[in-house]
Amino acid sequence: MIQGSISQVSGFVGNFDVQIHTPTDRYDEMFGFIIAAQPANQQSKTNAFSLTSSDKIYSLSEFKRFLDSGDRLSENNGTWRHIAFFFDLKGSSDISQFETLLSILDRLEIFHQVQPYIFTRDLKVASAGLEARYRYHRQRGVVFFKFDGPDPQIVQNERGCVIEFVEPLLGEKMELTPDWIVLDEILGPPIDLDPLLKMIPSAPAFAPYLQPESTRFNGAETPKAGVYAVGPARGVFDNESLKADIDAVMVSVLKTLPELSRITEREAAFVDKTKCAFCLTCIRLCPHGAIGFHSRPEVDPLSCKMCGICILECPMGAIQTRSNNADVLEVDSNLFSNGAKTGESGRIKLLVCSRSGLQAAGKINQTLLSDVEICALPCAGSLDPNSLLKFFLDGADGIIVAGCFKGNCASIYGSTLAEERVTQTSKTLKQAGIDPERLEFIYLAGNTPGRIVEAIARLKSRTDN
Ligand code: SF4
Ligand code: SF4
Numbered sequence: 001m002i003q004g005s006i007s008q009v010s011g012f013v014g015n016f017d018v019q020i021h022t023p024t025d026r027y028d029e030m031f032g033f034i035i036a037a038q039p040a041n042q043q044s045k046t047n048a049f050s051l052t053s054s055d056k057i058y059s060l061s062e063f064k065r066f067l068d069s070g071d072r073l074s075e076n077n078g079t080w081r082h083i084a085f086f087f088d089l090k091g092s093s094d095i096s097q098f099e100t101l102l103s104i105l106d107r108l109e110i111f112h113q114v115q116p117y118i119f120t121r122d123l124k125v126a127s128a129g130l131e132a133r134y135r136y137h138r139q140r141g142v143v144f145f146k147f148d149g150p151d152p153q154i155v156q157n158e159r160g161c162v163i164e165f166v167e168p169l170l171g172e173k174m175e176l177t178p179d180w181i182v183l184d185e186i187l188g189p190p191i192d193l194d195p196l197l198k199m200i201p202s203a204p205a206f207a208p209y210l211q212p213e214s215t216r217f218n219g220a221e222t223p224k225a226g227v228y229a230v231g232p233a234r235g236v237f238d239n240e241s242l243k244a245d246i247d248a249v250m251v252s253v254l255k256t257l258p259e260l261s262r263i264t265e266r267e268a269a270f271v272d273k274t275k276c277a278f279c280l281t282c283i284r285l286c287p288h289g290a291i292g293f294h295s296r297p298e299v300d301p302l303s304c305k306m307c308g309i310c311i312l313e314c315p316m317g318a319i320q321t322r323s324n325n326a327d328v329l330e331v332d333s334n335l336f337s338n339g340a341k342t343g344e345s346g347r348i349k350l351l352v353c354s355r356s357g358l359q360a361a362g363k364i365n366q367t368l369l370s371d372v373e374i375c376a377l378p379c380a381g382s383l384d385p386n387s388l389l390k391f392f393l394d395g396a397d398g399i400i401v402a403g404c405f406k407g408n409c410a411s412i413y414g415s416t417l418a419e420e421r422v423t424q425t426s427k428t429l430k431q432a433g434i435d436p437e438r439l440e441f442i443y444l445a446g447n448t449p450g451r452i453v454e455a456i457a458r459l460k461s462r463t464d465n
Contacts, residue, residue: 002027009034009200012292012300013226014260016200032260033226033253036196040096040187040232048090049154049183056160056180060085060100063182067107080113084163084178087120089151095124096237097184102130104182105137117176118144119152119165127238154181187237193222193229200224202292202300205284207412210234216355216410218248223412224289225303226256259302267321268301269310275318282310282319287381287412307411308382347371347397348459350452351387353380353418355410357402359446368453380404381414385425388439392429398438398459402452405443415443437462 004022011017016034020027044059051057058066087093087101101118108114116137123146125131138144145152145168152165163176193210197203203224210229211217220228230245231237271282273296283291290303291310299310299319311319350369352358354376361374377383380403391399401422403415419441426436440459444451 002029006196006199009196010202010292012202012290012303013256014302016226032257033228034196035249036193036227036229036233037231038233040237043186043188045086045090045183045185049086051154051156051161051181051183054156054160057156058180058182059185060097060104060182061185063180064100064104067104078113080115081111081180082115082117082176082178083108083180083182084117084119084176085182085184086152086154087118087184088122088124089119089147091186092122093124093184094187094237095127095130096239097187098124098130098134099127099239101184102133102137105142106133109140116142117178118142119147119163120144121147127240187232193233197222197224197227200227200289202283202286203227203289204287204412207287211407211412214408214410216404216408218252220245220248221252223287225300228252256302267306268304269299269306269308269319269321270301271297271299272318272320275316277316277318279315281313281315285313286310287414305379305410307379307414308377309379309411309414309417312382312384347463348373348456349391349396349399350374350402350456351380351383351399352376352402352452353404353409353415354378356404356408356444356446357452360402360444360449360452363447363449364453368456372456379411379414380409380418381411383418383421385421385428388422388425389428392434392438397463398440400452400455400459401439401441402444402455403441405445408445419443435462 002020002022004020004027006018007021008019009016014032016031018029018031018034020029042059042061046053046057046059085101087098105116108116123134123144125134145165147165147168149166149168152163155162155164160177160179161181163178163181165174165176166172167174197209207223209222210219211221211223212219212234220230220234222229228249230249231242234245236242236245269290276297278296280293280297282297283293287307287309288303288305290300290305291297292300306321311321348371350357350361350372352361352374357380358374358376361369380401383401388399401418403409403418406416409415422439422441426439429439430436438459440455442451442455
């Protein structure tokens, strides 16, 4: 294990070149994958309670270390020791903090004459087994005070701390002078992922690094293929979520490994060096960080998701795919179990993202699609505005372009790019005297076919009049 800081990262999934600096040395290491998996940054709530540090006040993790360091609690000389835990007071607490608190209560079971008290607002039990563990400790004598009204106050003096509070059930003022007070902590990601990703020259510059809400990413994935962030490194802390993150990364890594040896067979964009003008637009725009610069722009086949965005945005037309099918995909008729035919010339063109719109179109009754021609795009971001104009010149009554909902686009901003191109093309249509409302962009998902049906109805009501 090397303990140091990362100073430079280059390369692609399967082949990351990482430079690590220690105070005395520099290491150049190759890694297939990069997983940010640091423990959470724990910040004490001492200030929030206006307390000064003392050997009577601990944070949860400090108290855990205190228990780990020896068994001072067993030196009780026949007297009871009282420990007051503060949880979810002075700011909301994380579920993993409650797990830590319960594991401390588990540890305290071995000591005699130790009485724990939990002062709390809201216990976080929404994780497997926590509710049962909480009930267990309550039944064995741990005292829980749950506050709806004013917070309990901790008064610190030279002899220790006094807790002043109104007992929530009895409504009576009470005081407790515990031997120790243990405060939960504010947790945060240990590092900002931005510096790590920004260190990789080919990492997407404009993309948010994590897509926790997107069904297209597994949550721990970043848009840079082969770079992951798990557990606290991305902001989730309870053990169940951490295990789910690790499983998700393992699935992704195991899926990628066999592909590493078959890169040349993989469909991917490539740059024609005879046409490239070195403007670097493609490197800046690739949402998957798949294009690097090694004396000229080069696409990493394994990282390329074939969204077609670079192909559309390259001002020199220098990027292609080996099968040249990134513009419009052949529509798989198996998707259309309702028997709808595609590829026939229709009054209305429906240009759909193959990841969402194609599935949605496959759920629509054939009669509603009788005069609709469906064209599938690898990603809405590969929509070519020229093809829209050409469709109108060829006699289309109207065009609907459908892209994934924002936040759920596999190419992060592919559908946003498509919407912008549709807006621009609508302006061109208006200048050319063509009703711009004959062109519409809609956001959808594979399970929202109704959005297409509504758009077709809107378009027909305009064109039929
Ligand atoms: S966008 Fe096209 S011209 Fe510009 S660097 Fe990339 S391949 Fe070359
Ligand atoms: S096709 Fe998409 S993923 Fe592939 S290099 Fe171009 S922009 Fe990147």
